[in-house]
Amino acid sequence: MKKRWLLLLLMGSTFLAAACGISPGEEADQGNAAQNEETNSADGEQQDIVESQVNDEYYRPVITEGAYQPSQSRGITLRLNSNVNLESFETGLMRLSQKYFPIEDHFFQEGQFLPSGTVTHWLQRESENYPEGLNPEDNGKVEEDERNPIYLQTLLEQDYYVQTDEGLELAGISIGLGMNKIDYYRKEQFGSTFESEISRKELLEQGQRMADEIVSRMRSMEEIPDVPIVVGIFEQSPSDDLAGGVYIAESSAPSGADSVNGWTQLNHRKAVFPLAGTESNEGNSFANFKSEVESFFPNLSGVVGIASYVDDQLIDMSINITTQFYGEGEMIAFTQFVNDAAETYLPMNIPIEITIDSIDGVEAFLFRETGSNEFRGHIFN
CATH class of the missing domain: 3.30.300.190 (GMP Synthetase; Chain A, domain 3)
Structure with a gap:
C-alpha cells in the first residue's frame, strides 16, 4: 500500500486523535533515529543501509553516496494505463519478492542494472530497427482478430541486497512483466481507438516466453552478477477499472540458469465495493x-x-x-x-x-x- 508507506515517511510523525483514539503529537517510534552502516559497492561508490524501519511490511532501502538512487529505467513503468495499475505493479512485485528475499535480512534498491535504452528497445515490436523487440512484429492488420497485439507494455527491475562482513552484496534481482489484458491502439486513418482483448492463456504463454528470453539476455550482461532472478507476470486491468491489475504467475531462475525453473500460477484478484x-x-x-x-x-x-x-x-x-x-x-x-x-x-x-x-x-x-x-x-x- 503505497499511500501508507509515503505517509509513514512524511509524517515523522504527528497522529490525530481525540475520543476516537488518535492522539496529536504522537511520534513514530523510530521516526528520526535512522542510523546508517557504510559499505562500498563494486565500482567504488559508497553504499549505506538505512537501519530504521518504520514498518516491518516494507524493505529498508539502500542509499548510494548519501542519496536514494532511482531506477535506471525510471519513468518506463508509467506506460501502464492507470495509476492503480502502476501502484499494484510495483508493490505487487515487492510482495512476490518477499518469498525469495525475506524483509528481515534483505534491503531494497530500485533497478540499477537495466539501462533505460535497453528496456525501451526490449518493449518494442520486433523489427529491423528493433531486433531485440519482445513484442511480435506489426503485421499491418487493424481488425481485432487479425492484428498482432502488444503483449508486453512495460518492465520493472528491483534489486535486493544482503549485508555481509565485506559490505553490501547483491542477493537477487526481481523482474516484473507488465502485460496487457486489453491492447489499446489507434489508427490515424480511421480516426478512432481500437481494443484487442488478450486471453489469460495467451498472455501467460507470451509472458513465459519473454521471461526466458529476458533472463537469457541478463545472463549475458557482464555488469550483472550471477544471482537468482525472480520473474512475475502482471496482468494489468482495463484503463477504466478502479481496482488495478494483479500478478498471475511467478517463477525464478537460480544462479547460473539461463531460463526460469517452472511456473507457479497465482490466485490473486481484486474486488471493488x-x-x-x-x-x-x-x-x-x-x-x-x-x-x-x-x-x-x-x-x-x-x-x-x-x-x-x-x-x-x-x-x-x-x-x-x-x-x-x-x-x-x-x-x-x-x-x-x-x-x-x-x-x-x-x-x-x-x-x-x-x-x-x-x-x-x-x-x-x-x-x-x-x-x-x-x-x-x-x-x-
Missing part, C-alpha cells in the same frame, strides 16, 4: 460502513473500497472517500467519525487504509496495520 455487492462478509461490512459514513456527512461524492485477495482470502483493503471540504473543524470531526465507523464495521485482522479526498487533494488519511485493532492517521493542513 460497492460494485461487488454484499454477497461476501466483507462486502456486507463495507456496505454498513458506507451507510454510516454517508448518514453523518451529506456532502459526499462517493465511498469506494478495493479489496485484495490471495487464494480467496482477504489480505487488505483500501477505501477512498471523496467529499466537499468547508473547514478544518468539519474535517477533524468527520475524520474522527470515520475512524470510529471503521473500527466498528470494517473487517478485523487485515491492514486497511482510508483516504479522504476533496477537490483540493488529500485532506486526511487513516490506516490500520496488520495485527492492530486501532487506526492511526493524519489530517493535512
